[in-house]
Amino acid sequence: MSTINFTYLPGDGIGPEVGAAAIAVLHAVADKFGHTLKAEQHLVGGAAIDAGLKPLPDESYQSAKRTGAILLGAVGGPKWDHLKGEERPELGSLLPLRKRLNLYANIRPCKPYPALIERAPLKRERLEGTDFVVIRELTGGIYFGKKGRDERGAFDECRYTEAEVERIAVKAFDLATTRRKKVTSVDKSNVLETSRLWRETVIKVAKNYPDVELEHLLVDAMTMHMLTRAQDFDVILTENMFGDILTDEASVLCGSMGVIPSASLSYGRPSKGVVGMYEPIHGSAPDIADQGKANPIAMILSAAWMLRLSFGLSAESEAIERAVEAALEGGHVTGDLGGSLSTQDVGDWIADHVISKQ
Ligand code: IPM
Ligand code: MG
Numbered sequence: 001m002s003t004i005n006f007t008y009l010p011g012d013g014i015g016p017e018v019g020a021a022a023i024a025v026l027h028a029v030a031d032k033f034g035h036t037l038k039a040e041q042h043l044v045g046g047a048a049i050d051a052g053l054k055p056l057p058d059e060s061y062q063s064a065k066r067t068g069a070i071l072l073g074a075v076g077g078p079k080w081d082h083l084k085g086e087e088r089p090e091l092g093s094l095l096p097l098r099k100r101l102n103l104y105a106n107i108r109p110c111k112p113y114p115a116l117i118e119r120a121p122l123k124r125e126r127l128e129g130t131d132f133v134v135i136r137e138l139t140g141g142i143y144f145g146k147k148g149r150d151e152r153g154a155f156d157e158c159r160y161t162e163a164e165v166e167r168i169a170v171k172a173f174d175l176a177t178t179r180r181k182k183v184t185s186v187d188k189s190n191v192l193e194t195s196r197l198w199r200e201t202v203i204k205v206a207k208n209y210p211d212v213e214l215e216h217l218l219v220d221a222m223t224m225h226m227l228t229r230a231q232d233f234d235v236i237l238t239e240n241m242f243g244d245i246l247t248d249e250a251s252v253l254c255g256s257m258g259v260i261p262s263a264s265l266s267y268g269r270p271s272k273g274v275v276g277m278y279e280p281i282h283g284s285a286p287d288i289a290d291q292g293k294a295n296p297i298a299m300i301l302s303a304a305w306m307l308r309l310s311f312g313l314s315a316e317s318e319a320i321e322r323a324v325e326a327a328l329e330g331g332h333v334t335g336d337l338g339g340s341l342s343t344q345d346v347g348d349w350i351a352d353h354v355i356s357k358q
Helices: 015-033 046-050 058-067 089-100 114-119 162-177 193-206 219-228 240-253 297-311 314-330 343-356
Strands: 003-011 036-041 069-074 105-110 132-137 147-150 153-156 182-187 213-218 235-238 261-267 274-280
Touching (some): 003 046, 003 058, 003 297, 015 069, 015 314, 015 343, 046 089, 058 069, 069 089, 069 297, 105 162, 105 240, 114 314, 132 240, 162 182, 213 219, 235 240
Parallel strands (some): 003 036, 003 069, 069 274, 182 213, 182 235
Antiparallel strands (some): 147 153, 261 274
């Protein structure tokens, strides 16, 4: 029996709704497997701003730092679009959380569920058998370079150190050794100096993994290859902004953004274990907020990833993943996937399934 002590940051838009569904599922898991659930709920993003606080209040950050396991809904929305720079929910909360907790490895899977293949815009034969993972560098590059305005315009600097590239490349190769042993590194080395460093460093790291095949692709070409030969990829390794763009594209292969979880990880000393933030890859979807329409599956799967990666609870995590598959196969889903259940109903269905099946 363990205590699952984590920081819960529901955030904005549909965040609190999909969050409530995930919390219901976590309670079911805790009951079934005899664990104690201790969720420390805090404000983040626009919700914090509306409460008169900073986008990342100290309390929220301190809790995240202390528990080292964070379940986050989504942040941002048009309501806060007039704000500038770090007053904005994304720049003022999500990015500092990533940077200050050193969550440099962002992991986003792409393995279309059989039940959703028909919903994707590509032909079935282009999707069947697709199973890759994108490893996106998350704390460097253009997102965190110097940015600003001068009399002539604006600038965003893109920088990478060799150490930053090396540590993320190691994670990609380590993961590939447990899978189909192939890394596809994506850069723009025909134009960008940071990409030339990226490619050189990845080639150096690859020397320690003689069993892993390494392929390099330019990011513009990659956008096409992902649509025409998705099945060829195993681990896709890329820098921060290219990873942002490519993972939205990858979500289309899965038939819906609403079913894809993500983990953002930092690896400390072995005794301290992993620090992880888990969140759906979708955003705050303000247009459908507070209507019970949002699909909670990505958030529920993010909670499952938290159990596995931060708490070592693999059986619990698998119980959730099996329940999600059953929900998808049985059509116990929200309207975006052709079902008629509300956000909370999907959460409750999955929670009940976790409780009743083994
Ligand atoms: C993502 C999001 C964020 C990003 C935004 C909200 C800052 O698009 O996690 O993919 O660009 O990293
Ligand atoms: Mg994105």
